[in-house]
Structure formats: structure tokens, C-alpha cells
Amino acid sequence: MNNITHNPEAKSAPSFAPQPDVMASNLYVPDTGVLTPESALPARVQWKKRNDQKTLTSALAGRALLGMDLYTAAPIRTGNRYPQQRNYHGYYWHSAARMQLWHESLLERSILMWLDHSEDIVAIATQPFTILFADGTEHVPDFIALHANNKQVVYDVKPLWRINDNAAEQFRKTKAVCDEVGWTYEVHTELSEPLASNLAWVQMFRHPRFYPGLASVQQLTDALTEPVSLDAIAALLPDLTLGNARAAVYHLVWERILDADLTQPLSNTSLIRKASHAND
Structure with missing residues (x-):
């Protein structure tokens, strides 16, 4: 045989x-027209390095973050299991990055799989950092990836039916921070x-x-x-x-x-x- x-x-x-026509089928585009800029900026970003997960690093959201290699960060959170838990935690082996990636839901795993197939990603981190917005709120994006063309992309993943006004506002604020840094920002929903x-x-x-x-x-x-x-x-x-x-x-x-x-x-x-x- x-x-x-x-x-x-x-x-x-x-x-x-x-x-x-397939690539754009699961993208949600945040509406930036309603955003009050001062609610997002100035913002700070906190993360843990993969080789030093006990130390929390913090920096002001700005162009300098493009050189901080946040796509190599350790997950800033991994979540806890509990009875009757509805979301599925686990790992996805990313074939391009050649490493196991932590995910917090089956939808995140599905989008990791889609990005692994459809994008030329050379490095990626999941739950990579916390954004501390100027209004006192905070948000942990789901992924950040370095693409083969040196573009850095921040990703959020959310079922379309769960994108309410609060989620939409969070996405708008996150995009404002990404624009300030120079990151591309994408929100992905369910694959068809x-x-x-x-x-x-x-x-x-x-x-x-x-x-x-x-x-x-x-x-x-x-x-x-x-x-x-x-x-x-x-x-x-x-x-x-x-x-x-x-x-x-x-x-x-x-x-x-x-x-x-x-x-x-x-x-x-x-x-x-x-x-x-x-x-x-």
C-alpha cells in the first residue's frame, strides 16, 4: 500500500x-461615523510576551506598537471552564504559523481555520492584548496576525446575531485605536x-x-x-x-x-x- x-x-x-466573493462573505464592517473619538483615544495597550508571561507590558496606542511584535504575544487570558459552559475552549493547530493557538469558542476556531486557509499569515497570536480605552472601558481583541506582505491585522470574532449596539460601539472604538496604531481591523461573523x-x-x-x-x-x-x-x-x-x-x-x-x-x-x-x- x-x-x-x-x-x-x-x-x-x-x-x-x-x-x-467568498472572502468577504463573513465580514462585518464597523460604522465609524457615529464614534465619538474621545471615547476611544488616547488608549493604552497591555500584553504579555510569550517568553515572559508573568510580566505585563503596557504602551500608549500609537505607531510605535507596529514594532512591538504583538503578533508573538502570549494570550492575555485563557478563560476558565465551568459547569454548563456554552462556549468551547480549545486549541487549533495553525498550519502556516506551525503552532497551537488558543481559542475561546467554536466560532473563533472556525475563523482561525478560515484565515489559515485563505490568508498568507506568517505569525499570529490569540487574545493577544487588552485595549484600555479613554472612557474607562476595555476590550481584548480575538487575534492579531502578521501577513506575508508585512500588514498587521487585528481581528474580532462575533456571531452576527450578537452584534448589538454595545458590541457595535466596541468595534468602532477598537477600529479607532487600530487606525491610530496603523493596524488593519476586521470583524468576522459566521461562515456560510x-x-x-x-x-x-x-x-x-x-x-x-x-x-x-x-x-x-x-x-x-x-x-x-x-x-x-x-x-x-x-x-x-x-x-x-x-x-x-x-x-x-x-x-x-x-x-x-x-x-x-x-x-x-x-x-x-x-x-x-x-x-x-x-x-x-
Whole structure:
């Protein structure tokens, strides 16, 4: 029986932008027009370094924070378990950052998974810092990430049905602080179906052990002059069993070397195409 083994070439493969219509489907855009600036600024930011989690570091929200590497911070809180708890705490293994990331809900895990697949993130921290607003309130954003293009993005995650006036005001204040620092700010809500289910399936093949090798990837991308079914592509890997070949295809979809429409139910007859820059 043939097995797909770990290959260090896996992470040297190119990555590509997600489908634009899918990428924006779960974004909530804070309305900044109603914000009273003095309610947010001046603000302070507090965090713990990953190599010194006993010391709390604090700085005024400003451009200097861009050089503080907060995307490497330790979680400033991890939460407590209690009877009849409704949110699910746990860890998600981020395939690009190569580390376990703490999350405080299944929705956070879902968005971590989506960002892992759709964005070129090189470092990320969860529950990374506390913002102390000028009005005496405070907020812990859910993530901050460093992207491959050096952009730093702060993320909040909240179900759409829970974005009330208080949450909207908090998002507006957080965006004002992010603008002051130079961070991009995004609020993510639920992923649509079947995108969420498809992503949960494909992420199971994200580990490099499913990478079929550079020669096989080149063979597949050269052969894909037009979209074909998943099983037809799997048949182009004769050295692998059908199951292992399908797993390799799913891995390449996760890595965005191959492209599938994740807004439609996935099956063995789903059309797979070469990603737009697969041979760059």
C-alpha cells in the first residue's frame, strides 16, 4: 500500500488569493461615523510576551506598537471552564504559523481555520492584548496576525446575531485605536454553509504528510488545462492508492495550489482547477 509521506517541499509551494466573493462573505464592517473619538483615544495597550508571561507590558496606542511584535504575544487570558459552559475552549493547530493557538469558542476556531486557509499569515497570536480605552472601558481583541506582505491585522470574532449596539460601539472604538496604531481591523461573523463544512473537511488534510511531492504537483498543474473532477485528478497520481490520491488533492486545495468552489458541496465529482498562479 502506497502512503503519502512528509515532504519539506510542502511549504515551499506557492499560495494564492481566495475567491473574492467568498472572502468577504463573513465580514462585518464597523460604522465609524457615529464614534465619538474621545471615547476611544488616547488608549493604552497591555500584553504579555510569550517568553515572559508573568510580566505585563503596557504602551500608549500609537505607531510605535507596529514594532512591538504583538503578533508573538502570549494570550492575555485563557478563560476558565465551568459547569454548563456554552462556549468551547480549545486549541487549533495553525498550519502556516506551525503552532497551537488558543481559542475561546467554536466560532473563533472556525475563523482561525478560515484565515489559515485563505490568508498568507506568517505569525499570529490569540487574545493577544487588552485595549484600555479613554472612557474607562476595555476590550481584548480575538487575534492579531502578521501577513506575508508585512500588514498587521487585528481581528474580532462575533456571531452576527450578537452584534448589538454595545458590541457595535466596541468595534468602532477598537477600529479607532487600530487606525491610530496603523493596524488593519476586521470583524468576522459566521461562515456560510456549505463553506464552513467544506473547510472543516479540507483542513483535515492540511498536514504536510499529505503533500504528494513537487514532481507530482508539477504533473497535476501541467495537466489541468481545464477543470476536471476530483477523482479524475486523483487518477493522475497512479503511484498512490485512490484514497491517498484524493487526500493529496484535498491538501493541494487547502494550500491553494488547486482550486475548488468551497461554496458548493464537495464530492468526488466536484470540479477542480489549477489556481491562477500555480506555476509562478
